[in-house]
Amino acid sequence: MPAPASTDAARPDTALILVNLGTPQAPTAQAVRRYLSEFLHDRRVVSLTRWLWCPLLHFGILPLRSGRVAHKYASVWMPGEDGGSPLAVYTRRLARELQAELPQLQVIDAMRYGQPSLHATLRRLRDQGVARALVLPLYPQYSTTTTASVCDVLARTPGPAARMVDHYHDDPGWIAAVADSVAAHRARHGAGDHLLFSFHGLPQRLADEGDPYPRQCEASARAIAAKLGLGAGDWTLAYQSRFGRERWLEPATADSLQALVARGARRIDVVAPGFAVDCLETLEEVAMMLAEDVSKAGGELRYVPCLNDTPAHAAALAAIARRELGAWA
Incomplete structure (x- = not known):
């Protein structure tokens, strides 16, 4: 087991x-089934009544x-x-990079589902005597299906006094980092005919109920495109x-890609700024x-x-952490 981002x-x-x-x-069926079971039991992810959803999940979807x-996981599993x-x-490595940036803090990586679990991490920090925990979900755009679920864990878990960053979709430093990564990629490989921003999807029903996620995705894409100096016809969101x-x-991303090719775009650059790491x-x-x-x-x-x-x-x-901690103080 790799060492945590900070030591004892x-x-x-x-x-x-x-x-x-x-x-x-x-990357095994048993491990995936265990993970998906926890993930898909979260009411934030699937809101169907349990008497209907649980039999469908355990006797249909999971098997x-x-x-x-x-x-699929085996095809991307990293060796070594x-x-x-x-x-x-990448989340573990990012925590190590942040530990070097913020030596005055204890920087830890945790997962909402699976291991290392956020619930266990909060309890361990409490037992260590840690007084405060700034929680930074690696979701630049807020959604009730992701960010709010992290908040649920904070609300029901005994731990240090906690403060959560609920989004950073328009943070100038983050926008610049994504734009610079796209510019560097294009400098190495040449600019494509079009830039497609691909974000993880969400049921339209949730957006209709007020989830701000699509508005924040649109704001992120516009800000990154502006930082890159792109015109309205140079990029698409899907x-x-x-x-x-x-x-x-x-x-849908798949439909947008096919439409772009049909319109004559031959080289399409795709970036996924809703994902912090690949x-x-x-x-x-x-x-x-x-x-x-x-x-x-x-x-x-x-x-x-991704920025990874x-x-x-x-x-x-x-920079986001320093700003939040300053406001908390």
Whole structure:
């Protein structure tokens, strides 16, 4: 097991907890089933009544999907002693980068679902005598399905006094870091004919009920495009990773890519700024599956990696943490 971002040698009384969604512990059907079971039991994720949802989940979805999803994870699993699921590896490495930026804090990575769990992390910090915990969910855009679920854990878990960053979709430092990563990618590989911003999808029903997520995605994309100096016709926003049968946010990333190729775009750059670090949804879905679909249609998808554990990402998040801690003081 890789070492945590900070050691027991010196425990400051304030901690910074980077929280990501979560991931299976191994690319196996059993591990994926355990992870998906926890994830899909969250009422923030699936709000169906339990008497209907639980039998469907345990006797239909999990038996059918766990093996297929495990195969997808295996295709992106990172090798080596510090390897594993990309989401876990990059989140862990990002915590280490932030520890170097913020030596006065204890910087820890945790997961909303799976391990290391946020619930256990909060209890451990309390037992260590940590007085305050700044919780930074690695979701730039707020959603009731993600950020609010982290807040639920804080509300029901005994731990240090906690303050949470609920979004940073328009933070200038973060916007600049994403824009710079796109510019650097284009400098290395040449600019594509179009830039597509792909965000994780959400049921349209939740947006209709007031979830601010799509508005914040749009604001992020506009700010990044402006920082890059792009015109209105140079970029598009779309949503990926649809699950279930109800209507989700549109346009869909897959449909947008096909439309761009049909209009004559041959090289399409895709960036996913709703994801702090690369994961199954960016690496397998976008950089592999959708890239293959675009290739079959006669185009080329060039994926721009997430910020991951880059110094620019750590610096942007460190600035957010300093600002939040200053306001808390």
